[in-house]
Amino acid sequence: MAVTYELIAKQNKARAGIITTPHGNIETPVFMPVGTQSTVKAMTYDQVRACGTEISLANTYHLFLRPGADLIAKAGGLHKWTNFEKPFLTDSGGFQIFSQMRINKCKISDSGAEFIDTVTGQKHFMSPEDSILTQNKLGADIIMAFDHCPQGNATHEEAREAMLRTHAWAERCVQAHARAEDQALFLIVQGGIYEDLRKQSAEFISGLNVPGFAIGGVSVGESREDIDRIVEFTTPLLPENKPRYLMGIGTKEDIVKAIAAGIDMFDCVMPTRIARHGGFFDFNGERMQIKNQKYTEDFSPLVEGCPCYTCVNHSRAYVRHLWKVHEITAGTLLSIHNLTYLINLAKEIRGNIISGTFDPVKYLNT
Numbered sequence: 485m486a487v488t489y490e491l492i493a494k495q496n497k498a499r500a501g502i503i504t505t506p507h508g509n510i511e512t513p514v515f516m517p518v519g520t521q522s523t524v525k526a527m528t529y530d531q532v533r534a535c536g537t538e539i540s541l542a543n544t545y546h547l548f549l550r551p552g553a554d555l556i557a558k559a560g561g562l563h564k565w566t567n568f569e570k571p572f573l574t575d576s577g578g579f580q581i582f583s584q585m586r587i588n589k590c591k592i593s594d595s596g597a598e599f600i601d602t603v604t605g606q607k608h609f610m611s612p613e614d615s616i617l618t619q620n621k622l623g624a625d626i627i628m629a630f631d632h633c634p635q636g637n638a639t640h641e642e643a644r645e646a647m648l649r650t651h652a653w654a655e656r657c658v659q660a661h662a663r664a665e666d667q668a669l670f671l672i673v674q675g676g677i678y679e680d681l682r683k684q685s686a687e688f689i690s691g692l693n694v695p696g697f698a699i700g701g702v703s704v705g706e707s708r709e710d711i712d713r714i715v716e717f718t719t720p721l722l723p724e725n726k727p728r729y730l731m732g733i734g735t736k737e738d739i740v741k742a743i744a745a746g747i748d749m750f751d752c753v754m755p756t757r758i759a760r761h762g763g764f765f766d767f768n769g770e771r772m773q774i775k776n777q778k779y780t781e782d783f784s785p786l787v788e789g790c791p792c793y794t795c796v797n798h799s800r801a802y803v804r805h806l807w808k809v810h811e812i813t814a815g816t817l818l819s820i821h822n823l824t825y826l827i828n829l830a831k832e833i834r835g836n837i838i839s840g841t842f843d844p845v846k847y848l849n850t
């Protein structure tokens with residue numbers, strides 16, 4: 485069964501749609517939790533499901549190194565391996581590999597990228613074909629092309645070089661993909677902060693016949709203004725009848741602006757990462773800190789009216805106590821709340837788009 489997309493409502497540039505996959509439907513816009521090592525950190529997949537999750541990510545880079553894609557294939561693929569039978573998306577591994585540029589541990593050529601396993605120090609090589617083969621073995625419903633993501637401060641020439649390589653690799657990824665009947669390959673637009681390059685990249689990538697598209701190389705160190713400008717500029721250049729995924733963004737502000745620009749899918753490690761450091765979102769998406777002394781005798785939930793397991797069952801005082809005595813459950817409870825917040829934010833906006841009442845300014849001003 486192929487992965488398909490249906491656009492069901494539009495308000496200005498914002499879209500509501502449904503992605504159909506072999507493991508169920510995804511209503512978009514959607515926030516996707518990141519399960520780096522085939523688990524969302526500090527959570528069981530039962531807990532992830534209970535947050536209203538419709539799709540989970542897993543990271544090819546990490547699973548390629550440990551335990552290896554062959555073992556997961558032997559287990560029956562990611563869905564059986566994790567017992568999460570909803571849709572999965574795997575990234576290509578490229579982002580993690582190229583982030584080693586910062587520590588000068590990654591060598592890129594047109595054939596692929598050499599990198600080190602930062603745990604063992606061992607050298608590895610990954611080509612576009614290797615990434616796709618690995619993702620074919622992992623078996624996610626949506627897989628991503630191996631792209632060259634330049635750093636946020638890349639010059640025009642550096643961004644152009646990375647874009648051209650991304651285009652050449654995109655064609656190789658399409659060629660190498662051996663499971664097109666049940667895995668959707670999404671291709672990625674690059675081009676840094678430069679509108680001429682983003683336009684060129686969107687045109688090239690859109691010309692390749694795949695089930696979905698992504699905007700990569702955003703929020704990699706460039707300014708807030710550049711992020712907004714590039715997302716607003718690039719998104720409408722992508723085909724209307726295919727899903728659009730903005731990779732690696734996830735604050736409330738990012739999500740609202742991206743949806744308003746016409747994005748359908750986002751992911752970010754931020755909500756669960758800040759949870760493991762005691763951070764939680766208030767009703768307004770502002771980041772609060774559970775260890776704050778003012779919560780010592782505060783028996784109200786993290787957010788009044790929040791439907792998540794944590795808020796229904798526990799108080800700020802209780803979660804703060806767990807945090808203060810280093811109980812790992814504190815990170816779990818805060819992760820449940822933060823994921824639920826962002827998943828529900830996307831769902832609420834979806835409802836607003838369908839009823840024609842989505843007002844981005846209202847979300848950004850409150």
Ligand SMILES: [Zn+2]
Pocket residue numbers: 786787790791792793794795796820821822824
């Ligand atoms: Zn909650």
